[in-house]
Amino acid sequence: MEAEPLYNLLQLPKPADPLVEELTQGEKKKFLPPTSRKDPKFEALQRVLLEWINTELLPEHIVVRSLEEDMFDGLVLHHLFQKLAGVKLHVEEIALTATSQRRKLEVILEAISRTLQAEEQPATWSVDAIFNKDLLATLHLLVALAKRFQPNLPLPPNVQVEVITMESTKSGLKSEKLMEQLTECSTGQDKAAKDVFDELFKLAPGKVDAVKEAVVSFVNQKVERLGLSVQNLDTQFADGVILLLLIGQLEGFFLHLKEFYLTPNSPAEMLHNVTLALELLRDEGLLSYPVSPEDIVNKDSKSTLRVLYSLFRKHS
Numbered sequence: 001m002e003a004e005p006l007y008n009l010l011q012l013p014k015p016a017d018p019l020v021e022e023l024t025q026g027e028k029k030k031f032l033p034p035t036s037r038k039d040p041k042f043e044a045l046q047r048v049l050l051e052w053i054n055t056e057l058l059p060e061h062i063v064v065r066s067l068e069e070d071m072f073d074g075l076v077l078h079h080l081f082q083k084l085a086g087v088k089l090h091v092e093e094i095a096l097t098a099t100s101q102r103r104k105l106e107v108i109l110e111a112i113s114r115t116l117q118a119e120e121q122p123a124t125w126s127v128d129a130i131f132n133k134d135l136l137a138t139l140h141l142l143v144a145l146a147k148r149f150q151p152n153l154p155l156p157p158n159v160q161v162e163v164i165t166m167e168s169t170k171s172g173l174k175s176e177k178l179m180e181q182l183t184e185c186s187t188g189q190d191k192a193a194k195d196v197f198d199e200l201f202k203l204a205p206g207k208v209d210a211v212k213e214a215v216v217s218f219v220n221q222k223v224e225r226l227g228l229s230v231q232n233l234d235t236q237f238a239d240g241v242i243l244l245l246l247i248g249q250l251e252g253f254f255l256h257l258k259e260f261y262l263t264p265n266s267p268a269e270m271l272h273n274v275t276l277a278l279e280l281l282r283d284e285g286l287l288s289y290p291v292s293p294e295d296i297v298n299k300d301s302k303s304t305l306r307v308l309y310s311l312f313r314k315h316s
Helices: 003-009 040-060 075-085 098-116 127-131 135-149 189-203 205-226 241-251 267-283 293-297 301-315
Strands: 028-031 160-169 172-181
Touching (some): 040 075, 040 135, 075 098, 075 135, 098 135, 241 267, 267 293, 267 301
Antiparallel strands (some): 160 172
16 A cells, blocks of 8 residues: 555544633643634745655655644654654554554654754644644744754745634633744844844934935825825824725725724724734735834834835835
8 A cells, every 4th residue: 555545544533623622720722813824924834844845755655735634643754854864763654543643753752852952842842732733833843853954945934923822710711812933033134124224223314314205205106096195204104094005005905994993093093003004014924023013103213114114125
């Protein structure tokens, strides 16, 4: 029997939707919301890793179609790690039961951790997480392997996704939204873009006005068809309205009026607008450095200019 059909036969049933699982008191779990799963950079990271694994394992006729579904039992990790590290692991080749699959996975992950010499890694992956098809844990593990054995692999830089942490407490379920970092910021264009603005404001303040003038001219060319005009970059983007309309024009978004406040009457409504704008920019891969929505609302000139420059660089 060929390797791929046999491997497919060994798949365990997909677990129930984790969002409807009951948590025992004190238990905490982390979930990926659908919006995070559809993040373009998150999807790009999975494609790069998938292509890399399939290229490495092509001589062994093993084909991986899903990082979430095909990595949990240790079969692929067994072959991949042996190929990358040039070692022989003394584990059974085919594990037929859940117990033997988990035992095999434990041996493989112990060998990987020793090779990576990363004591902190259990915080980002574990036997339980990988075996339960935790996509985030699987990606953390594969990124670490790629960085160790294939450092030139073009992983998308600064991949971060929003995760939801659910915890069962005495008073009920408690949820929290957090950002989880999967790949580092690149040392090239993304970091350079941030450093340019730091250097500009610190060492060449006389040139700031010239940059603002160019960006304002660009913005006015794009929003004049909406009957809008920007005179002051520092103040007119604080409520997020013009920023959202500009993004919609340039990126082809239709923003329903129910999604944002066209005439915000409070700082909270302004913050809602700006937060939505930054999320749209991140979804399009334009915002590769951290910008706080509070800074925009508070009319921070450098943060506002960075956001607008991300659009200027792509569309000018």
